[in-house]
Amino acid sequence: MLELFTEMWSFAFMRRAFVATTVLSVSVTPVGAFLVLRRLSLAGEAMAHAITPGVVIGFVMAGLSVTWLLVGGLIAGIGVASLAALLAARTILRGDASLASLYLVALAASIFILSAAGSVVPLESFLFGSILGIDDPSLMLLGGVATVTLVSFAVMLRPLIVSTCDPVFFESQTRRPWVIEQGFMLLLVLNLLAAFKTLGTLMAVGLMILPATAARYWASTVTGQLALGFVFALLSCWIGLTLSYLLPETPSGPSIVLVAGGLFLISVLFGPLGFGARLRSRSRAGVEDEPVPYTHPFGKSP
Amino acid sequence: MSAVLQIRDLTLGYPDLTLFRRLSIDIEAGTTLAVLGANGSGKSSFVKMLLGLIQPLSGQLTWPRGRPHAIGYLAQMTEFDRRFPIRVRDLVAMGAWQGFGLWSGLDRAGRDRVAAALEECHILPLADCPLHTLSGGQLQRALFARVMLQDAPLILLDEPFAAVDQSTEEHLLSIIERWRHEGRAVVLVVHDLSSVLDHCNQVLLLGGGHATHGAVESVLAPERLVAQGYLSESQAAWMFRGPAANQVRRHA
Numbered sequence: 001m002l003e004l005f006t007e008m009w010s011f012a013f014m015r016r017a018f019v020a021t022t023v024l025s026v027s028v029t030p031v032g033a034f035l036v037l038r039r040l041s042l043a044g045e046a047m048a049h050a051i052t053p054g055v056v057i058g059f060v061m062a063g064l065s066v067t068w069l070l071v072g073g074l075i076a077g078i079g080v081a082s083l084a085a086l087l088a089a090r091t092i093l094r095g096d097a098s099l100a101s102l103y104l105v106a107l108a109a110s111i112f113i114l115s116a117a118g119s120v121v122p123l124e125s126f127l128f129g130s131i132l133g134i135d136d137p138s139l140m141l142l143g144g145v146a147t148v149t150l151v152s153f154a155v156m157l158r159p160l161i162v163s164t165c166d167p168v169f170f171e172s173q174t175r176r177p178w179v180i181e182q183g184f185m186l187l188l189v190l191n192l193l194a195a196f197k198t199l200g201t202l203m204a205v206g207l208m209i210l211p212a213t214a215a216r217y218w219a220s221t222v223t224g225q226l227a228l229g230f231v232f233a234l235l236s237c238w239i240g241l242t243l244s245y246l247l248p249e250t251p252s253g254p255s256i257v258l259v260a261g262g263l264f265l266i267s268v269l270f271g272p273l274g275f276g277a278r279l280r281s282r283s284r285a286g287v288e289d290e291p292v293p294y295t296h297p298f299g300k301s302p
Numbered sequence: 303m304s305a306v307l308q309i310r311d312l313t314l315g316y317p318d319l320t321l322f323r324r325l326s327i328d329i330e331a332g333t334t335l336a337v338l339g340a341n342g343s344g345k346s347s348f349v350k351m352l353l354g355l356i357q358p359l360s361g362q363l364t365w366p367r368g369r370p371h372a373i374g375y376l377a378q379m380t381e382f383d384r385r386f387p388i389r390v391r392d393l394v395a396m397g398a399w400q401g402f403g404l405w406s407g408l409d410r411a412g413r414d415r416v417a418a419a420l421e422e423c424h425i426l427p428l429a430d431c432p433l434h435t436l437s438g439g440q441l442q443r444a445l446f447a448r449v450m451l452q453d454a455p456l457i458l459l460d461e462p463f464a465a466v467d468q469s470t471e472e473h474l475l476s477i478i479e480r481w482r483h484e485g486r487a488v489v490l491v492v493h494d495l496s497s498v499l500d501h502c503n504q505v506l507l508l509g510g511g512h513a514t515h516g517a518v519e520s521v522l523a524p525e526r527l528v529a530q531g532y533l534s535e536s537q538a539a540w541m542f543r544g545p546a547a548n549q550v551r552r553h554a
Contacts, residue, residue, distance in 0.1 A: 037386060158399050165386040165393070168377040172353045173400065216387070220432040225387050 008245050016134045017252065020142055020198055021237035024207065027146035029230040030153045031191045032208030034184060036216060037225070038164050041209050042096070046103040047185075048192050048205040050080035052110035055196060060117040066137035070193055077189035080106055129200035129253035138197050145194035149187055156180060161222055203253030207233055210260035217271025236260035305366050306331050306456050306487040307352070312361030312513075314344055314351055320359065321347055322513040327506065331455065334478060334488040336499055336518070339508030340532050345491045346378070348508065349458050352489065367455070372400070374449040374457035374486075379441070379465060384433050390444050391416055391429040397451025419447035424473065439470040446474055457481060460491045463498060475501050495522070495541070507532065 008014050035044045054076025058068030080102045087098035153160075159180050163170035171177045195204035211232035212225070219225040240256030247255075268274045305328040315321040321344030329335060337345050350356045352363075353373060394416050395408055402408065408416065420426040423443040428436065436444065442462065449457060459478070463471045478488055479501060492498050499505065499518055506515040507522070509530035514521055524538040533541065 037383075039383075158402060161388070162396055162399055164383070165388055166377075166382055166396070168382075169375060169396070171355060172375045172377070173372065175354075220387050221389060221392075222387055 004246070005242075008242070013134065014241070014245060016139065017198070017241050018238065020134045020139055021241060021256070022234060023139075023142045023146050024195055024198060025211075025230060025233035025237055027142070027149045027194060028191050028208045029211065029233050030226055031149065031184075031188055032212035032233075033215070033222070033225050033229050034160060034164060035188065035208055036212040037222075038184075041213070043099060044188060044192075044205045044208060046099045047077060047081065047188055048201050049103040049107040050099075051077040051106075051189060051192055051196075052201045053106050053113065054079075055193075055201070056110040056114050060113060066141050069196065070141065073193040073196070074189060076106065077192070078186070081185055081189075128203055128251040129196070129198050130251060134197055142194050145190045149191060152183065152187055156183060160184065199253035199256060200251070203257045206253075206257035206260060207236065210257065210264050211236060214260070214264040214267040214271075217267035217274040220273070232260065232263050236263060304331055305329060306370075308364040308366060310362045310364070312351075312363075313359045314347055314361075315359050320511065322508055322511055325361070325506075325513040325515070327515050329456065329487045329489065331487050332482055332485045333503040334482050334490055334501060335515075336502035336505040337489060337491045337508065338493075338495075338499075338505055338522075338532065339530070343508040343531070344513075345493075345508060346460055348506075349375075349460050349489065349491060352456075352458055370455045372452045372454045374452040374454035376445050376449055376457075376459045376462055378460050379438075379445075382441075384436075384441065386433060388433055389430050390425060390433065390436070391420065393433060393444055394419055394447040394451055397448040398453075415451060416447075419450040420444075422450065422477065423447040438465045439467055442466050442470065442474065446477055450477075455486055457486055457488045458491075459488065461493055462490070464493070471498070 032044075035041055051073040054072030054074070055069055056072075058065065058072030062068040080099070084095060084099040084102050087093050087102075088095040091098075093101070159170065159174070162173070163177065163180050167177075170180075191208070192201075192204050195207060199207060211229045214232050215225050215228035219228050236256050236259040240259040241252060243259070244250050244252045244255040270276045307329040309329070310326045312325040313320060313323045314325070337348060339345050347356060351358055353375060395412070397419075398408070398412060398415070401412075417426065417429070420429050423446050425440055425443045425447065428440060428444075433441065433444075442465070446462075449459075462474060466474070475498065478490065481488055482503075490498070490502060499522070502518055504515060505518045505521045506513060507526065507530055509532050512530055514526060514530065524533070524542045527533045528535055528538050
């Protein structure tokens with residue numbers, strides 16, 4: 001067993017993959033937590049698809065260039081988000097239906113363009129990622145996005161918490177509530193692009209959502225949600241990459257997301273805010289309606 | 303008494319719908335103004351206009367003492383996310399979040415203010431409970447405590463008693479009375495003729511494209527309530543002659 005790990009570490013691409021996914025876990029954790037808390041989990045998935053045409057056009061024009069990936073993805077992501085917001089504001093469609101319509105077109109267009117251009121890169125690497133694709137520019141992109149994300153969250157955290165918990169109150173207390181909303185959507189697109197090479201478009205949002213939803217079953221504070229979400233994301237990446245190495249021909253993205261799915265399942269069953277709590281409260285018949293005393297997930301006050 | 307806000311010739315509505323025209327009113331310090339009207343008469347729009355969230359079609363708002371740093375606001379609970387992972391004391395502290403700065407947290411004085419507000423709203427023992435464990439009445443008490451943290455000269459409460467029991471309503475009304483005695487102006491949106499009006503100095507009746515304001519006794523006359531579409535004639539006849547007449551007559 002030890003030999004297997006030694007062998008895995010001897011490959012530069014595996015060491016890069018571990019570094020990349022560790023940085024990615026730091027970066028996507030807060031984005032994923034607030035996607036879940038703001039009830040935007042499915043919008044995150046839609047945005048992951050929406051950036052694909054930009055990425056594909058960038059790839060067709062300039063190959064696997066990180067700059068073109070970033071520029072194309074940002075234009076596509078911001079374009080689709082803005083158009084969806086416009087349709088929701090000016091037409092009869094609601095926001096979810098507008099975004100769903102546009103991302104489906106975006107996804108189909110990107111597959112069409114990629115096939116029509118006769119790409120030598122297999123479609124699977126776009127959809128599911130490839131650890132072999134993590135080169136120096138990709139690592140630089142990950143580091144840059146993680147830095148921007150953490151600094152932005154340090155500045156935005158309090159208004160983001162207030163606007164998520166009580167949006168009407170937040171709107172009444174600030175002159176430009178849209179800054180927080182749009183800033184958060186920009187961070188989402190940036191992180192999806194950062195996760196693109198490792199996890200692919202289909203799986204990128206999995207590392208955001210699943211650790212966050214799993215953490216929600218254990219944590220009763222935002223601090224706990226963020227800390228536990230990071231631990232789950234990191235575990236998913238490390239275990240998922242190892243599995244992907246042990247089972248050749250399996251892409252890294254689905255391996256990582258499947259491990260995250262396993263952690264989610266465990267949390268549903270045993271987390272104090274999942275089925276575990278219901279089982280315990282049944283055994284305390286008659287006191288279900290009493291407020292549950294607050295317990296910090298790490299045993300101390302945050 | 304001095305005016306916290308002077309409203310002159312206010313016409314409120316939307317491009318294709320005028321809610322009411324030419325309202326002039328002073329919202330005085332140390333008074334409680336009840337805003338009453340049928341659904342769609344513009345009660346919540348009036349509150350949103352005071353907050354600056356929507357612009358009036360015409361008219362002028364003047365703040366004689368300068369626009370306050372904060373306006374205390376308690377919205378209807380429909381958009382509130384009760385599953386958000388936050389403790390009661392943190393929800394209350396939100397009332398002062400704009401004073402925190404980027405990096406620092408609540409100082410000792412701030413924490414004492416939070417504890418005092420929780421104590422006054424009778425929810426100090428629940429301070430460390432997550433929100434989703436609270437009942438509707440307990441959550442409303444926590445939101446009142448958050449308004450206390452805002453320490454605002456003007457407080458807007460949009461149907462605060464819609465989902466609370468009688469004892470909670472009585473306690474929250476006593477808190478509103480205290481705010482009034484502290485010299486704050488309270489605007490209270492209510493949806494029915496109830497004992498809540500006993501705690502108000504003035505009433506603003508909206509409906510039928512008009513806004514009428516004045517002392518509670520003078521505004522809530524049956525013919526006016528019918529004319530502004532708040533009651534039908536048969537409802538007015540029943541309410542002012544029927545079993546509930548004694549209570550209603552106190553306001554008419």
